[in-house]
Amino acid sequence: MSPRVGVVTFPGSLDDRDAQRAIRLAGAEPVALWHGTTDLSKVDAVVLPGGFSYGDYLRAGAIARFAPIMASIIDAANDGMPVFGICNGFQVLCESHLLPGALTRNDHLHFICRDQKLRIENTTSAFTYGFNTNQEIVIPLKNGEGSYIADERTLDELEATGRIIARYIDGNPNGSRRDIAGITNEAGNVVGLMPHPEHAVEAGFGPSLDGLTFFTSVLSRLVNA
Template identity: 70%
Template sequence: MKIGVVTFPGTLDDRDAARAVRLAGGEAVSLWHADTNLHKVDAVVLPGGFSYGDYLRCGAIAAQAPVMESIIKAAKGGLPVLGICNGFQVLVESHLLPGGLIRNEHQHFICRDQKLIVESNTTAWTNQFSLNEEITIPLKNGEGGYIATDETLKRLEGEGLITFRYKEVNPNGSMNDIAGLRNERGNVVGLMPHPEHAVEPGFGPDTKIAMRSGVDGLKFFTSVINSLVNA
């Protein structure tokens, strides 16, 4: 399966995302921000970083990039899209996911291994997880505070559109401890933590479970391949 990884000016984690795709058994395809051609990819990853220097608002300029015009159209047609950190910010700025992301409540950049609870395992990117499973993957952001109107929060909770919640520590003041979201169809998922940094034993968070140490993030990528194979 061909999974596109988008590079914007200022993207940092595109190579990590491409490696995660390959470790999961997929073929990583580089997509450039100025290109509208998605090269017949089967899914897309919007990786982390500081697209366009985070000018205006994080993800706001990237949401207007030529490649996003094609991705938005394809996502509305069912193309699986994963937004990680800055990619999540791009998804909300593109209105593929609701709400917004603002400066961390404590006003500082944070980098830590973060525990999450899986709230939805019926998406293209989470179907290899168990419901309510606890996972640990790295978190690194300065603008990760999720906000939404009361009406939107009520809809997210009522329709099961929250994919991940922070466990034990809410690191950035996100409303309702929200770490990640999905759309109604389940093909679009965004989250602030970085699964691409937890795909190899010994190179990710130590979960104290030998068979899982450092690899909780790999299931995001095996999930999408599984969903594509069984589509």
């Protein structure tokens, strides 16, 4: 039986169907999860998709963090379940304190959508396991509040412990500290990424197929676990 990967829909989630499609193409069974319940439907991993949950009111991710389903996800993540936050999902993970730091307004103050080159620097996390060290990939980036920020000590620690999973190369699109595009927690099971791998999983749609590896990585972990 193929692993079941949940995708949470909050009010205002936008890339939830896209994430489900990516999970299907990677060979797993996508399971729709609703923000208003605490039921994780026995999934093996969870994706928090991109979008504007609750309109991004107050602060991006700040309200979603209090959704009933997040209590279950925080518990499961602390027990080792793989959790992948993409864009708004990354913001939710930071607001939930599953990941350190915060995502703030792009330094140029505009929303930006472009094909972005990244270097994968961590190949041990649950979602980057399938990449080669320092592999360069191109996937879409689209955000208005994508500038990663944390205090210097946290940034040093993320670097020292290899928890920066990907950095922007050929131009920082939003002012992120130390060109950070994504990070993981100490255990490597919770990953946040600002660009959108789910939009680079099919020939003819998106700039590459590089995004698929994020989803196949977690599958190989789950199948081999």
